[in-house]
Amino acid sequence: MKLRFELKKLYLKETFSIAYGNYDMRDSLLIELSYQNCHGYGECVAIDYYKIDLGSFVFKLKRFQEEIEARKIEHPEEFYRFLVLLDLHPFLLSALDCAYWDIFGKLERKSFIELNNLPSAGLVESSITISIRDIYKQIEEIETSKWNRFKVKCKGLNKNDIKKLLALNSHIALDSNASFNNEDCVWLQEEQGVDKFSYLEQPRPIDHYQILKKEGFANWMADEDCQDLDSLDELRPYYKSVNIKLMKCGGLTPALKMIKKARELNYKIMIGCMTESTVGISAGCVLTGLVDYTDLDGANLISNDYAMGSFVENGKIQLSEKPGLGIELKK
Incomplete structure (x- = not known):
């Protein structure tokens, strides 16, 4: 080899x-x-x-x-x-x-x-990420998009912006990348209507999740807090959902074990990505039949994708039918 x-x-x-x-x-x-x-x-x-x-x-x-x-x-x-x-x-x-x-x-x-006898039908659609910008520009991007599910980035909590997003009545998730404070989290998990968000991802910095209550209105999802198999037990009292990314946990082999354990612990599960080419996205796509949410828009956000394989078109997962992960490099 x-x-x-x-x-x-x-x-x-x-x-x-x-x-x-x-x-x-x-x-x-x-x-x-x-x-x-x-x-x-x-x-x-x-x-x-x-x-x-x-x-x-x-x-x-x-x-x-x-x-x-x-x-x-x-x-x-x-x-x-x-x-x-x-x-x-x-x-x-x-x-x-x-x-x-x-x-x-x-x-x-x-x-x-x-090889792993995994389901491949009825795959949940992927979200596409809406970058931080003025709320009205974010809303315009959502309303004019061909995608049906959205992950809206924010920095800190703006309650008026939250209410505007909730009024859209769309499949919207919120990702603060650990920029919410404790007061923000308390408001979100106690505010009726916040449960309309698909999930709220990584609200606090790593290891600062003790303020979270999974019984509240917010579907808290762990991203950076959820690194490996061992973290699942520890996070259970605070998070309803976990974002499993292949790079975080070490690849497809441990991801399969994490998904199995997360199911046993009654988590909702997402397969997520970072900024990746079709090489990375193809690997994530093969697990989408096992999860509740997908966020595999990485290759859609770059201008120089150098590979072919499984892909996401307007949110819909298109699995390669070729052997392995179906990855080929563009010539």
Whole structure:
């Protein structure tokens, strides 16, 4: 097996504004595993508020390249157990795990969904992200969009803006990226009508969720607070929903286990994404038959997507029917 990796840049179609800052571009790292003319792909991106250093990832890949290339083709769960021993950051672990599932499926001539006997019909539509801007511009974007579900970004709580969004009577979620204070959270979970929002994502900074009450009107959803399998038990008294992202938890292999446990704990579940190309989005798409919400608009927000595979068109998940994750690079 051969390992190749390449640093790339993903350029956004327009400036993307969230509570953490404004972005026009994201650095990404493409992973390619190849064997017998089959190629598998994975991806991770540099997110500043996660303090991701892709240069350190490249250093790790060079350090362990010979060990990775020496592996015989085995079941992805076995390969994942090997990867865990290398003590890799979850973002890099995810890229390698997804790339291996892709090449394994292509060698077996079966899709990830076939290999894991997953549902693929009746998929819930994805939301598209509405960047921070004047509320009237946000509303105009919602009303003129061909998408049916929306995640509206905000920085702090503006009660008048909240009421304007609720009056639209659309499928709208709210994402403050940890910019709400305790008083904001109390108001939201006690304000009748807030339950019209699909969910309210990551209201407080990491580990500051104790003010949240899952019995209130707000469907609180954990994002940065929900990193791995172990966090699910701890968050249960506070959050109704969790956002599982492959890069956060370390790839498809652990994501399957997280979804299973989250179901057992009666969470509502979302498969989410970051700014990613179709490489990353294709990996997320294969899990959408298992969840209640999807937020897989990452590739729709960039102008230089370099891959083909599963995709999202006006919110509808279009699954590739090709083996593995169905990923191919554009020529």
